Each structure stands twice: as C-alpha cells, then as structure tokens.
Amino acid sequence: MQSLSNKSKVVSDKPMTFMERLYLPAVFGGMWITFKHLFKKHNTIKFPEKQRIFAPVYRGQHVLKRDEKGRENCTACGLCAVACPAEAITMTSAERKKGEEHLYREEKYASMYEINMLRCIFCGLCEEACPKEAIFLTDRLVPTEFERKDFIYGKDKLVESKENPIDISLRQHTGKRTEK
C-alpha cells in the first residue's frame, strides 16, 4: 500500500546486533537524555504566589453589569435563559416602581435571577444573546462548595457592586461585539 504521509516506518523483526544486545549503549543514551533535562528550565508557575494571566477569551463566572449611573442593565427579557443550552438560568421579572429609577435602567427588571453553576457549561451563549449588555462572563473562577444549593448563584453573587465594578474591558475585544 502506498504511504500517504510518508511518515510510516517499515517494521522488521530482524535479530538484534551484538551492540544492541549489549543494551548498555542504549541505556547510556537514555541517561544522557535525562541528564540534559536536569538543566532545562521548568515551566511550572508557582500558583498561589504567581497567577497565570487568563486569555481574553476565557469564560469564567458570570457578572450582571450596571450602567454608568449604577443601575442594573438587566431587563429580565429571558433571552439568556432561552439561549442557555444547559438550562442553567432562571429568573422572575418585576415592574419598576416610582422612585426606583436609580436602581433599574428600564421599566422591567429581574426580581430574581439565578444561575446554577453546576449546570452551567460556560459556553458564553447567554452573553451573546443578551441585548442589553447586562450579562458577561469574566475571568473569575467559581469556587468550590460543600453543598449543591450553594452553587445556585442569586443576584447577591451575580450583580456587581456599585463600589467595585468588575472589569470586562478585555472581553469586549474578543467576540463579534467589537465589529458592530
């Protein structure tokens, strides 16, 4: 049969020569290879002290963004929940009352918004579906918990605080969003 990649080797079962049967040249060859590795640089990053920089495309824990006035962007349209292939997102909507204009950007908002982090596959489709630029995936890791119920993140964990907003500027330059 003709070789396609030219990488195939012809296998033979010819008896070993005397030098091969001595084994020692091969053993010393192997030891020389491992010896050279003694002086090679290791690639280990010493984790707790040094952290590796995440790639901009990394998809970690979600954040619900606020606008520049500190109002929640989310209008509970439910597109993220529809887009979610793992059915991890659920929400209930509520109408904005008089005097709540500084809390919510539009007339409708999510009174309850939950993501089940055990179901979530971090595909980022919710982020793509969102018409209001409300939900983003960040470079944060979801911490481990002991109870399943602790993995269901409510608004208390998802919405960013007014004082320290989560930086998602890196995220802006990765997807289709920039081209628009």
Next chain:
Amino acid sequence: MILEKLILATIIFGISLFIAMYATYLERKVAAWLQDRVGPDRAGPYGLLQPLADGAKMFLKEDFIPTNADKWLFIMGPGIAMFTALMTSAIIPWGTDLVLFGRTIALQVADFNIGILYIMGVLSIGVYGIMIGGWASNNKYSLFGAIRASSQMISYELAMGITVITIVMMTGSLSLRDITNAQHGMNWNVFYQPLAFIVFLICSLAELNRAPFDMAECESELIGGYHTEYGSMKLGFYLFAEYISMFISSAIISILFFGGYNFPGMDAFSGNVLAILGVAALFMKIVFFIFVIMWIRWTLPRFRYDQLMHLGWKSLIPISLINMLITGLVIAFKNGWFNS
C-alpha cells in the same frame, strides 16, 4: 572502648536515618528535575522540611491489619526489613583513624575479617522482610511481589557474589578495611575491574528492588507488590528500609570500586585532617551513587520478568564468571605460579 563503639554506632544510626530521610526528598527532587518540574517546595525553604511532613503523615494514618492476615508475621515483616537494612552499616569503614582526647578511634563499628561475607549474608536475610510481609498479607498481589522479589534476589546474588570474589582475589582479604586500604590514592578497583563494577551496579539495583528491577513493587501491575496491604508507619518502615539499603549499597559500591575514603592527593594530609577529609570524600561518593541510582530509576522502564531472569542467569553470571577467570589468570601470571 564499649562506650566509644556505642557512641559511634548511635551516630551512624542517626546518619543513616537522616540520609534515608533526605534520600526520599532527593528522590522526589531528582524525579522532578529530570522531568522539567520543580518538585516539593512548599514545606520550609526549598521544601527541605518535606521528609518531616511525610513522616508526620505516616504516623497519623490508621494502622491497619487485614482480617485474614497473619498478625504477627504482618508486624514482623517491616521490622525485619528495617533491621537488616540498618545492620549492614556496622562494618563499613567510614574513614582512617581519628585521634580524639589522646585516644585512637577507628571510624568503623566492627572490623570483621570477613566483612564482605557478612554484608552478603545480611543482604540475603533482607529478602525475608519482603517475603514475610508479602506472605502474611494474604493477598495475591503481595504474594506475587514477594515471590518475584525472592527469586530475583537469589538470581542476582550469584553474579554479585562472583564479582565480589574478583575484588577479594585482587585484595587477598575479605575485610572491608583492607579492601579500602589497597586502593590508596587514585588506585581504585574500578580502573582494574570496570566490567565487575557494571555487573555489581546492576546486581545492586536488583538487590535493592529499585527500578528498572522493581519487580517486587510494580505499582502498575501489582499495585504495590509486597506492601499492598501495608499502611501507616509499617509501610513507612518498608519504604525507609529501601532508602537505608540504598545508602548502604552506595557505600559498598564506593568502598569496593571507588576507593572508599581514599582520594587523590591524600598523602599531603595526615592525622585528623586526613580522617575528616576521607569521611567527606566517602560521603561525596555515596551521595553521587545515590543520585546515580535515582537517575537510573527515572530513565529506564521496568524489565519484564522473563527478561530479568534472562539477564541474570544468561548474561551477568557468565560475564562475571569469565571476568573472575581472567582475573585469576592475571594474578597467577603476576605471582609467577606458572613458572615453576
């Protein structure tokens, strides 16, 4: 006199334990370096407290004895392994005589005139620790490991003994002190008997149950071999015994083939300075050989069982026999036994 020997024995006991402790650390570090990793570096500076952490872990684990195991033999196994490993260090000459407080102290616990024979004997008893441990566990994998270990030790002890005989023939003495003194300066046996050295090194690896001859343990096929059922400090004893044996074997290799405490340019010194430098030289050789043994472990894959037996019986024994024959002929020619 007795007190002197007692102190020396205690010091050597402490040193063997200390070296075995740090051999475990070195093993992990060498493995890491050879594989482009860092190795343990969390406990203390450069991870130097790692052996202590390992020891504490071993002590705090549950001391478990299987229901169907032979209880007393199960406990005896690691004890024998540790005991025989430590016993060998008694006759190793660590250096020339040291003069302290007007007394001459020989840096050797006991200078038997049959030292090397004693070592071979104790090494053979060493297999009992493994055999009894494997048998008492009442586990098929343990028994496999024990059987393999014993057959391997019997096979390789022959070639090892024959190479030792060549060295004894050259020196004309079984005492390790005499063998060392015959290699004054750079006059090391390895330059006269390179073949014997290689055979002896291979046999030592086999006797130690170290890779590539770790048939008795075989993590990948016998899930630990003879110490499958062991846990806690009993397992710790087995592992520790292995590292102590490694230390002692390195010492024996250094003494038989690399001149022990002899080093080039040793005639320029005398008295205590010579003794201390000699001990330092010996320990440098020992550490080097410990490193070589680890280096081999992290380079070569394990032998198959039939390959192991082929190598032992069909290669090493003929080679060492022929080597012994040639050595004998050369000695006979030199002494003019054929002239009469």
